[in-house]
Amino acid sequence: MRRSCSYSEVESGLWYAFVAKLPMRNRNSPTSTKFSERVTGDGPPEDALGPGAIILRGFAASEETELLSALQHVAARAPFRHMVTPGGFRMSVAMTNCGSLGWVTDRTGYRYAAADPESGLPWPPMPESFLRLATGAAARGGFNGYVPDVCLVNRYEPGAKLSLHQDKDEQDFTQPIVSVSLGIPAVFLFGGLSRADNTQRIRLEHGDVIVWGGPARLRYHGILPLKEGHHPLMGRRRINLTFRKAA
Ligand SMILES: O=C(O)CCC(=O)C(=O)O
Numbered sequence: 265m266r267r268s269c270s271y272s273e274v275e276s277g278l279w280y281a282f283v284a285k286l287p288m289r290n291r292n293s294p295t296s297t298k299f300s301e302r303v304t305g306d307g308p309p310e311d312a313l314g315p316g317a318i319i320l321r322g323f324a325a326s327e328e329t330e331l332l333s334a335l336q337h338v339a340a341r342a343p344f345r346h347m348v349t350p351g352g353f354r355m356s357v358a359m360t361n362c363g364s365l366g367w368v369t370d371r372t373g374y375r376y377a378a379a380d381p382e383s384g385l386p387w388p389p390m391p392e393s394f395l396r397l398a399t400g401a402a403a404r405g406g407f408n409g410y411v412p413d414v415c416l417v418n419r420y421e422p423g424a425k426l427s428l429h430q431d432k433d434e435q436d437f438t439q440p441i442v443s444v445s446l447g448i449p450a451v452f453l454f455g456g457l458s459r460a461d462n463t464q465r466i467r468l469e470h471g472d473v474i475v476w477g478g479p480a481r482l483r484y485h486g487i488l489p490l491k492e493g494h495h496p497l498m499g500r501r502r503i504n505l506t507f508r509k510a511a
Pocket residue numbers: 416418426431443452485486487504506
């Protein structure tokens with residue numbers, strides 16, 4: 265059990281203290297629009313990802329203040345940590361979870377756990393704002409009534425990456441994945457159902473949401489090493505909220 269204040273706790277405290285000092289009008293990015301699509305970056309338009317997958321450009325941007333404040337509470341209870349893969353590699357992405365289950369990895373494998381292995385306590389509950397966002401985005405992707413039980417929170421700093429993988433530790437593949445990007449941009453690799461399939465490269469910016477399910481549910485995906493950048497709210501960070509229905 266870890267009791268001392270970790271680097272990431274100190275870091276996230278500074279970050280949120282900074283956000284809290286911003287006047288409300290400066291907290292939204294200049295390009296944010298309320299739950300509408302915004303075509304940004306070099307990525308394809310909404311319909312270009314293939315059956316079962318959709319990009320909602322800027323969908324989360326107008327909710328950024330609420331999302332970041334909720335995230336602060338989550339990270340205070342379940343601090344970000346770098347987990348270890350079954351092969352013994354420390355992940356470059358720092359992670360935490362909220363919801364009734366959380367995704368974890370260690371030398372014994374990948375799994376969902378009801379308690380945070382660092383503290384032995386249940387993961388923090390899923391904030392209302394998270395749930396609303398995930399359910400709304402899923403509905404826009406054609407998945408009505410989506411109720412995720414996990415939000416895996418990924419924190420990237422420049423250089424961090426996520427190798428090509430499938431999300432396949434869940435019980436029910438009829439339920440989609442909803443993935444929200446906040447902070448500095450990233451390049452999302454979106455492949456096929458086999459690891460060797462070609463990958464599309466999609467630039468994801470602050471507020472962009474991707475939903476994939478149905479025939480796309482098991483498509484390989486990953487994140488290229490993050491380039492240096494600076495976001496007015498988040499500094500040199502990217503946060504990804506990955507919503508899943510695991511049980
Ligand atoms: O950071 C991202 O955009 C993707 C995260 C992801 O694929 C995962 O956590 O499984």
